[in-house]
Amino acid sequence: MPTTLTLKNIPDNIYERLRVAAETHRRSLNSEAIVCLETVLAPTRISASERLAKARQLRAGLSAKFRARDVDALKQQGRP
Numbered sequence: 001m002p003t004t005l006t007l008k009n010i011p012d013n014i015y016e017r018l019r020v021a022a023e024t025h026r027r028s029l030n031s032e033a034i035v036c037l038e039t040v041l042a043p044t045r046i047s048a049s050e051r052l053a054k055a056r057q058l059r060a061g062l063s064a065k066f067r068a069r070d071v072d073a074l075k076q077q078g079r080p
Contacts, residue, residue, distance in 0.1 A: 007033070 010018075022032035046054075059066075 018029060018032055018036070022029050025032060027035065
C-alpha cells in the first residue's frame with residue numbers, strides 16, 4: 001500500500017529544478033518526485049530487447065505513423 005510523504009524545507013533551487021523537470025516530462029510535482037526517488041533508490045537495468053519492446057509499444061500507440069526516412073527528413077529540416 002502506498003505511503004504519503006510530506007517534504008518540508010525544500011531548498012528553492014531544488015524545488016525549481018523539480019518543477020521544471022515535472023513540466024518538461026508533463027508530470028505532477030508528486031509524480032516527478034517519485035520518479036526521481038525511484039531512479040536513485042531503485043535503479044533497474046533493462047536488456048536491449050526489453051528496451052526495444054518498450055519502444056515498439058510506445059510507437060504503436062502513436063496516432064501518426066513515422067517511417068525512418070520521414071524522421072530523417074524531419075531531422076534534416078533547417079540544418080545547413
